Amino acid sequence: MPKDSGIGASPKRREDVRFLTGNGNYTDDINAHGQAYVHFLRSDLAHGKINGIDTAAAEAMPGVVRIFTAADFEAVGGVPCGWQITDRHGEVMQEPKHPILAEGKVRHVGEAIAAVVADSPEQARDAAEAIELDIEELPAVIDMKAAVADSSVKVHDDLTSNLCFDWGFVEENREAVEQAFQDAAHVTTLELINNRLIANPMEPRVAIGEYNRSSDDSTLYTTSQNPHVIRLLMGAFVLGIPEHKLRVVAPDVGGGFGTKIFHYAEEAFCTFAAKACNRAIKWTSSRSEAFMSDAHGRDHVSKIELALDADNNFTAVRTDTYANMGAYLSTFAPAVPTWLHGILMAGNYKTPLVYVNVKAVFTNTVPVDAYRGAGRPEATFQLERVVDKAARELGVDPIALRRQNFITEFPYATPVAVEYDTGDYNATMDKLEEIADLSGFATRRAASEAKGKIRGLGVNCYIEACGIAPSNLVGQLGARAGLYESATVRVNATGGLVVMTGSHSHGQGHETAFPQVIAEMIGIDESMIEIVHGDTAKVPMGMGTYGSRSLAVGGSAMVKATEKIIAKAKKIAAHLMEAADADIELKDGQFSVAGTDKSVAWGDVTLAAYVPHNYPLEDIEPGLEETAFYDPSNFTYPSGAYACEVEVDPDTGKVSIERFSAADDFGNIVNPMIVDGQVHGGIGQGIGQALLEGCVYDENGQLLSASFMDYAMPRADDLPFYAVDHSCQTPCTHNPLGVKGCGEAGAIGSPPAVVNAVVDALQSAGKNVTHIDMPLSPGRVWAAMNG
Amino acid sequence: MYNFDYEAPSSVAEAVAALAAEDAQALGGGQTLIPTMKQRLAMPSTLVSLSGIAEMKGFDVGNGAVTIGGNVTHAVVAAGAGAYPALAELASHIGDPAVRNRGTIGGSLANNDPSADYPAAALASAAVIVTNAREIAADDYFQGMFTTALEDGEIITGVRFAVPEVANYQKFVQPASRFALVGVFVAKHADGVRVAVTGASEEGVFRWAAAEAALNDSFSADAVADLAVDPANMIGDLHGTKAYRAHLVGVMTKRAVAAAT
């Protein structure tokens, strides 16, 4: 019998009622009294020298409050980067200033040059058109390999080159890896591109700055996945506002996918300008602006090599990656191609030696940062494509080759610095073979052939490092922040609970899943528990939601705070029943004295805490409210195996996904329905990357895929029904819930399955195709078949 | 969007008069024009809405022809052009339901987007574009990307399609916009076969003469199997190279013929 409440049940998502009935409260729904609007005049050149900005005519336009340029921000810091990489030569990364408004040069199409504040959005836009710009166009550099050539134009004149850093990992293994390749019986090499993506959450970014002259407080409402991080970065590094004078609110947020983690210049602008103009200032991004100002994702150009011995055991992996940073370093950009990528390069395999080289490069493009999976999809894609290619070259079954090399004993210390706590890769592969009905593939292939279509099967596995992350470890790796999470559990007199969590929900269903955990711990109804998040004035310092961390890290903080609540409540109950603390048991919302029939209800105890007439005042304080911070001792390591079946139309090259199956191990599961949804969404994005989505710049740095007319988002009819299973569960050993995180798995695990399937299809039709770069658009597949 | 005045005439004559104003522009379903204005890429002084003009709403079937008023939406054609199934089918695949419920045949033909669907149907059907001033044969009407025989202020009041003996439209969609990456409309009339291609050419919708000749000899997919258009004039962009589009023209033509026979 499936449970109908608590951990393991699938209650419907309570937040969906307001989302689906138009009652969500998104940032754009917030309007401050007397607010003005800002319009950013953005560069239409990828690279240019600013010789002059004449705002005189624009300032005289109706409704204009004030026009800002870089000169107004001289006393203010640039947008900071939250991670510093030290490279293989011991040098720290090159870190250019990232100004609020373009300073001296424009460096990508979409960079804000001037900001017009006016009484209405239309007036602001009208005035922006009247600004006269004198910008001398400079040659742009878009291609990463061209950017690191000595002769290249420099994106930042004050840096030595366009190379941000040259990272090697594990540097000490470099020679041993080289030796392993010399000794190998077989080497498989693959060059590939992890295509640049634009996240396109349904809700574009919005920021509203407010300033209160009487209290000298600033407030920023923003579409963020982590309001406290924004408060810290913007307050401490950009505007110099202490945290007690700055409140950041991220209310309902309509999807983030990583791109709303980062601190953006528009947020700092609105906060700054609100004080400068003594008026609330609102900015709502248009979709066109989102394409050229939201941080993009992925964009790696890689070469991966796999060495095998004569028995097909993997002996070494070596990769060489160019990672696009864009024109400036976004908040976590340097971490994505390095620590979030390199530490996954062992994958599910016991390969003893790994060496990863990453060159991070500045180009005249929008900054690139984390996007669902962030570094881990790039690692998985390389590894699972090269393993597949190796199997084909060696003429062995790709699943058998994987199984042969699986890590089977845990904990397992990889050669890339991390220790996998638990996992069972054979179990998820077995489950996959069952749910994907792999034994029926030959029959389905024949049926496709009868229709004139070519069918292919692609399988892969993945491992990811989630539950980000142990603060002391990431500190050593260059993070300029800790990555713990916080929770305050406030029990009210009549027994209801309010839980303030530093995690932020922007579609994940926290308001439903988190109460399931606490309800289970206390034995009360979920409806008695309310989740509060997204407001630095209400919630203790927290780090927010990304990296599949909310339940593993935020949930653990919540459990710890609830444990403190229960411990205190037991003391109160013991007092009420005149028993010893140690004898008190809590079950189904009743405290009882072991071995007796004495009991008091949860509500009696909570009432006593706030009406302490009969209360152990000499031992404990009144009230029932506890805070906990949880800092994980390790990452969590979700893993799984995915299978994709495609049909290729040989006449047009069009690929259609016929079946998609995912067998994941997320450890323990709190709400299976929400987990299904997270996996579905992730696979949708992964298939989007594999088949449809591609951000394209021309050689002058013009964004060609600048709207939905040219940037193909996946739609319902591009996607099949999925078979999703998460019954293989090896609980995490180091967090109280034994959970691993499920938010990114689908996006990490699915692209290689799709590409492996298309390559399989084409090879089955006798085509000598070993790789096609994503997105596998019909034109590319056709060209590969006829190349 | 810039400010503009708005007129809603109830007759073609009033509309023509209103369009005489400087920088006045006709508004059909607004599915192309309004997004363009929102991007501030167009700044008409006056929008003259055609949607209230009863005489442009007609839908006539008879004498081997289907005549559709310039105001008729894609959804109405999809549901009502049963006498010309290939045309109804084409209309049912334009954009999404919202677009089909607003966008009009007159607006689509006036706009003549090189990837739009209706131009292929009009050209292959030897349609007559009826305006407030004259009748224009489709062969004379389409003059290259976004260019037509319409004069300033001229209004498409209707389109008369000759219903072919058999016809079929094959659309291979561009994955992002879902306009035609290549669309081929094949129509077999009593006096010959016409093959019109949209989406593919730098010069907009065109008739593929070699395919027409081959199909006049033998109306079968095999007849066009070895034909190819010259890639040189094809559009090459991030969604497909010139060679790929040229290839698709052949594939879609074969499929259209096969589906029509």
Ligand SMILES: Cc1cc2nc3c(=O)[nH]c(=O)nc-3n(C[C@H](O)[C@H](O)[C@H](O)COP(=O)(O)OP(=O)(O)OC[C@H]3O[C@@H](n4cnc5c(N)ncnc54)[C@H](O)[C@@H]3O)c2cc1C
């Ligand atoms: C999301 C989306 C998807 C789409 N997908 C497709 C697709 O798959 N295939 C396709 O073919 N089209 C597609 N379209 C375009 C759509 O079909 C438009 O409706 C059509 O191109 C224009 O028709 P309209 O009535 O909306 O004209 P409007 O946008 O109102 O006007 C377009 C132009 O025509 C002029 N005009 C309008 N009516 C007349 C008239 N009667 N006489 C003279 N001039 C006139 C206007 O002045 C303007 O210059 C799509 C549009 C959108 C927004």
